[in-house]
Amino acid sequence: DKLFEKEEVKEKKEEKVEQKEPVIITYEATDEKIIELVSRLMKGTSCDAIEEFVNDKKVVAKDISNKRAYYVAMLEHYPSNTIALEELLQTMRKYFGRDYSFNPDSLDESCEYKYDASTKTYIKKDIPCGGTCPPMTQYKITKAVDTDGVLKIDVKVAFSKTDGNEGYYADYARTVQIQEGFDGNYPPVDPPFEKGTTYQFTFQMEDGNYVYVSSEPI
Secondary structure (H helix, E strand, O other), X not given: OHHHHHHHHHHHHHHHHHOOOOOEEEEOOOOHHHHHHHHHHHOOOOOOHHHHOOOOOOEEHHHOOHHHHHHHHHOOOOOOOEEEHHHHHHHHHHHHOOOOOOOHHHOOOOOOEEEEOOOOEEEEOOOOOOOOOOOOOEEEEEEEEXXXXXXXXXXXXXXXXXXXXXXXXXXXOXXXXXXXXXXXXXXXXXXXXXXXXXXXXXXXXXXXEEEEEEEEEO
């Protein structure tokens, strides 16, 4: 029995030796790749797109609307005249993971393309829609660390309010004002991000790409 115990202890020690140290990569907050990963999620035609990712709860990839995923993926194909649904799905999975579920029939017509279900193809319109946005919720990347292929990006968020008591707020509910009004400059001067809420975006390496996993206030 004692011999068996000694062998067991020896095996446990060997297991500890075999455990590899995690590979940690720290990125500058100004790294173009890090900036693009976050900003890409917000691009498209919706003025308040950012708040689908930063609000009062944890958001995971499956929670992201088909409309938002569509616009993120479509940016990679625009301004092609026709885009096959399967091509768009492949691009969408590159940003939201291979398990993200998309139903093309769930969308109203987009500004730039019309979906033809008979050919499973998006066809570019002659006249796209357009418009302008009011001052929007802003964010600033403060930290980015990859640990064994899991990338966590911290951002400070200042929430805009344009209907009464205008300005930037620290919280999604707009109860703690951190800047009164908007500066009127273009591009606007940054709000006091240090007073805002910190959110953490998590991405995971999948098929050679960082895909969005979740975002939450921390």
